[in-house]
Amino acid sequence: MDSLGLFILLIPTFFQQTAASSLEEITWTYKGLVGQSEWSEYFPDCGGTSQSPVDVITTQTKYDPSLIPVTPLGYSQYGNQPFTLFNNGHTAVIKLPEWMGLGGLPWLFSAVQLHLHWGPGGLGHVGSEHTINGLSADAELHVVHYNSELYPNMSTAMAQRDGLAVLGILIVTGEETNPAFNSILNYLSRIRHADQRAFIPAFDVQSLLPSDLGRYYRYNGSLTTPPCHQSAIWTLFHERVQISKAQLLKLETILYSSKAEEPDQMLLQDNYRVTQPLNHRVIFASFSAESGRELSSGEVTAVVIGVMCGCVGLAVIIRFIVKTIRFFKLLHLETVVVNSSTSSWDILHNNRPAPMPRAKEPEKAKEKKQDLPLNLTSEDERKEELSPSLQTEP
Template sequence: MGVTTGHMKLHCSQTPGPHGQDHWPTSYPECGGNAQSPIDIRTDSVMFDPDLPAVQPHGYDQPGIEPLELRNNGHTVQLSLPPTLHLGGLPQKYTAAQLHLHWGQKGSQEGSEHQINSEATAAELHVVHYDSESYGSPSEAAQKPQGLAVLGILIEVGETENPAYEHILSHLHKIRHKDDVTLVPPFSVRGLFPQQLEQFFRYNGSLTTPPCYQSVLWTVFNRRVQISMGQLEKLQETLSSTEEEPPEPLIRNYRVPQPLNQRTVFASFTQVGPLYTTGEMLGLGVGILAGCLCLLLAVYFIARKIRKKRLGNRKSVVFTSARAATEA
């Protein structure tokens, strides 16, 4: 996750993907800190917090009438958000600044930064906000404890096209090269979020790109959103990380999970368990169905055997009775 506002540019290494990340602390000491992001959220060790209020997005369904700026900054696609959007349910009022995406390489369905039980998803959306009650700008807030609040939304591949994400993805061909900018008609940003926001994880972390300031209050939603395979391919294949030709593909712009160290991850819900993929759920359903059929067949054959035995006993009794009558 990076923040680009005003004169401040917090950005990814120009080397795509995980390569070079080990060297970040050399130039940016905070990248070697003990409260870095992203993390692998282990659901068996999170702590349920009944006092966590629900995240309340205000204004996201009506972002105004002004077009929104969509930019290829060389390491991600970034959409600027108007200051009329803000979050409730957090310690302070956090005003929206921008949103951007992280994804993997062509053909991969592992490109998210956060993982749940070591499972990555195809991509991840970050919606960046800053504490506008305490600080005058995102760049000022980015260097202060909990100066930023970021929503993390895990994206997986589904069967149908997601119309909300198409508001962004359909314009990528206009910003193929680094520093290209286009304007996008306003749309309901709320449509990019999961429908249900009640289930989420909360922890203190950092920017996921240099300078890795440890100033982020993270909210990672348990529910995922889905885009089509075609939409994921647009994200993986359209953009370049350079201005010149031939283009260098903009791919694998995610950071690998960082150590949790002594931090606690809180959950807003108690039903925390392993997340099953659609394929796993289908396999589980088929297995249960097969088991039920086997059980029914076993019951059927046992009942049939018992019935045969009873009929045999009845015939034996009839035969014995008839024989006794004849002898008499």
């Protein structure tokens, strides 16, 4: 009876272990068999309401002044022990020593591993898991930690609501090479196929992070790969990290998701999960969009170029105005010179001034003119008087 009771008690445990081992044996993919749309059928948590990644709509984030900058602990003190680089068929993983940790969170978190997500290989600017305002980056780096203050190991913590803390770093491309990422990319040829691993020189993990660790988005989410446990506190940095186009191309084209002995070799590409619904979750921001803030180097460059273009445009406008004013002044002067060298009578013949009226004669002149006929009359009379006498004389 006791043996039967013990057997009955062990049956649930047996089925749980069998189910767990069967889940581990399921080979999931991003776009093939057991692809993203089918994950929830085999891994129930993948259909939960707090899944990652998400699209961060910056206008809908909520500013939380209590969010302090995250603090990498021991990231730059990597010691002499090499790191292990591993191709798990889904991504390139580097196992990190547990004495590396993360501060600035409610609990102390110890480092577990870091890995990358990327796109199709030079066919567009997609590849990151998280997006901001609907825009994807070229790739994304994740640094995973577990809550070592509350739980003994990663396996236990990953199933707990507050068990994990993940840093998300968006990666974009530019012209300059990023030496920090060469600490990973230069050794990918050693793990080209799934299940291959290699020891690589240890390096400063903090050099992979953006310089500004104080501006980020925070939300509760999940692992972005099966089993998709909803146990992650996500910190997505606002500042992007830049690598060269050649570095991104190497990441996108050098690894295979298939094993070395498999006849059909498949490139490891497009290993990113599409964004998931927020489902009324709130994304908090450690900075206020309205408040004055420090600009990133890229933003500073854009502002400087904008100011320079504005100054050049303003100078062109001022120069045009000055030239226009000078032109009209010269035109006016030429018109005045032409007018002064040409007779006004020839130009304005219809506007000749009327002849001036004669001035009135003085009164004395009038009197003299009146006396003149009178005097002439008296002289004639005298001649008439004398003529008869002259006629009577012999």
